[in-house]
Amino acid sequence: DAGVIQSPRHEVTEMGQEVTLRCKPISGHDYLFWYRQTMMRGLELLIYFNNNVPIDDSGMPEDRFSAKMPNASFSTLKIQPSEPRDSAVYFCASSFRSTENYEQFFGPGTRLTVL
């Protein structure tokens, strides 16, 4: 299994531009999570999906952020317009929630720099 796949791995953009981050979860996993990691705030959950349905988006900072999961094998996190304070590493993670195991598998992350 290739694990969770994220693209791009690095993104440098200018303030005001739209940014789209992509994630392919592990096949068969029914939960997908988007996290943001910064030195100041640590690892923050932005949103998570169960069977492609958003369950909790309370961590989404503001309306500039949106996430979609059109099918079980693909999700996007969009920032429009981007701001310098959005600079962070964005991780996607997936899991298959049985009654005994809640392990999350993280992707390699996308390092976003907004100038």
Add this chain to the structure above:
Amino acid sequence: GQQVMQIPQYQHVQEGEDFTTYCNSSTTLSNIQWYKQRPGGHPVFLIQLVKSGEVKKQKRLTFQFGEAKKNSSLHITATQTTDVGTYFCAGSRSTLGRLYFGRGTQLTVWP
């Protein structure tokens, strides 16, 4: 606000010394997980604890879940340079609920 507190934030040890990181929650947790993130890498799952008072071992690593299911610890015996990284605890308040990650403890091991 911060749901899970983790201390210390940083720990520097000489190779061969022991290391412990602590995790505390203000509310009872359903389960707690521990992850390790190497510098420049992504969090990798280490273990999950579910039962009150549970203790699990992985070679030199010992994980504990408190009796009240509000705290947990990770202890590494005789650290090695390969132990370098940031260790995160992550708690959930319900079986299928979201995880609340601690801020992590960054471990540096001097050879």
